[in-house]
Amino acid sequence: MHAIEISKLDKRYDNGLKALTNINLKVKKGEIFALLGPNGAGKSSLINIICGIAKKNNGKISILGFDNISQYKQARSLIGLVPQEIATDSFEKVIDTLKFSRGLFNKKKSSTYLDKILRDLSLFEKKNQQIRTLSGGMKRRVMIAKALSHEPKILFLDEPTAGVDVELRKNLWKNLNDLKKNGVTIFLTTHYIEEAEQLADRVGVIHEGKIIVVEKTSKLLEKLGKKTLKISIKKKTESLKLIIKKYSLKKSVSHYLLNYDLNDKNIVSNFFKDLNKNQIEFEDLEIKKSSLEEVFLNLIDK
Numbered sequence: 001m002h003a004i005e006i007s008k009l010d011k012r013y014d015n016g017l018k019a020l021t022n023i024n025l026k027v028k029k030g031e032i033f034a035l036l037g038p039n040g041a042g043k044s045s046l047i048n049i050i051c052g053i054a055k056k057n058n059g060k061i062s063i064l065g066f067d068n069i070s071q072y073k074q075a076r077s078l079i080g081l082v083p084q085e086i087a088t089d090s091f092e093k094v095i096d097t098l099k100f101s102r103g104l105f106n107k108k109k110s111s112t113y114l115d116k117i118l119r120d121l122s123l124f125e126k127k128n129q130q131i132r133t134l135s136g137g138m139k140r141r142v143m144i145a146k147a148l149s150h151e152p153k154i155l156f157l158d159e160p161t162a163g164v165d166v167e168l169r170k171n172l173w174k175n176l177n178d179l180k181k182n183g184v185t186i187f188l189t190t191h192y193i194e195e196a197e198q199l200a201d202r203v204g205v206i207h208e209g210k211i212i213v214v215e216k217t218s219k220l221l222e223k224l225g226k227k228t229l230k231i232s233i234k235k236k237t238e239s240l241k242l243i244i245k246k247y248s249l250k251k252s253v254s255h256y257l258l259n260y261d262l263n264d265k266n267i268v269s270n271f272f273k274d275l276n277k278n279q280i281e282f283e284d285l286e287i288k289k290s291s292l293e294e295v296f297l298n299l300i301d302k
């Protein structure tokens with residue numbers, strides 16, 4: 001059984017805007033899945049629909065086997081949601097907001113469990129402080145703690161690190177990896193490609209309301225990624241001109257660039273054989289792998 005199973009989902013807002021078209025997606029138990037897409041792509045719409053905050057027009061969603069509409073209560077109790085907008089001005093104490101949230105799901109009181117989440121998220125010392133007195137980073141972690149207060153099996157985070165500094169972002173990634181180790185399935189949206197690259201087992205790319213690819217993060221890079229070999233040549237000779245033509249080398253300041261697909265295994269060795277044969281000497285070389293960023297831009301360009 002999958003953690004989340006979505007089929008043939010459509011969403012049209014009342015003003016006629018078609019936000020999501022024929023979404024089919026399966027998220028595996030225990031994985032970190034990142035839904036990657038630019039602003040307005042439909043990420044929040046999808047999360048809000050899965051979590052029962054917004055209505056869909058068509059399609060079916062099941063959460064660990066429970067239909068998210070006809071079995072809403074069961075489905076919702078398995079879900080924790082950290083929304084895109086965080087409430088920041090609460091006079092409530094950290095621990096009280098967790099207790100209240102846990103209570104909403106009719107879960108038995110457990111200070112042991114709540115203390116554990118607070119410790120895991122480095123919030124234990126702030127337990128009795130009012131939320132409004134915390135730093136932005138702590139408030140975000142409180143939102144995560146709150147979403148986890150009823151022991152959900154799946155955690156949704158809508159752009160958890162938007163506008164967050166680098167250090168805090170890395171800390172959050174560690175928190176999410178720890179949750180994964182504890183068996184929580186994580187579904188997050190992001191428009192930071194690096195976040196997906198660093199954190200996610202699989203990535204789905206959404207663009208204009210359509211999911212255009214779903215793939216293992218490493219596979220996506222392998223399949224669509226390119227490498228560039230950057231080389232500086234000592235002397236420009238006639239034979240070099242032929243090689244430039246043969247390999248379509250590009251000139252970049254004092255270097256030449258050879259672009260090739262990751263799965264093209266022989267091109268580099270052939271290239272060096274040709275250099276050797278023609279006694280062309282080089283001074284320096286560097287190989288660069290394209291980032292998920294470049295892959296992403298290639299994808300939405302098509």
Ligand SMILES: Nc1ncnc2c1ncn2[C@@H]1O[C@H](COP(=O)(O)OP(=O)(O)O)[C@@H](O)[C@H]1O
Binds near residue numbers: 013017043
């Ligand atoms: N309540 C709404 N009513 C009308 N249009 C909406 C509403 N919410 C979002 N949209 C539109 O739906 C599209 C997808 O938005 P959203 O899901 O928020 O994208 P993302 O989270 O990827 O930035 C956008 O064009 C947005 O303007």
Ligand SMILES: [Mg+2]
Binds near residue numbers: 043044045
């Ligand atoms: Mg959004």
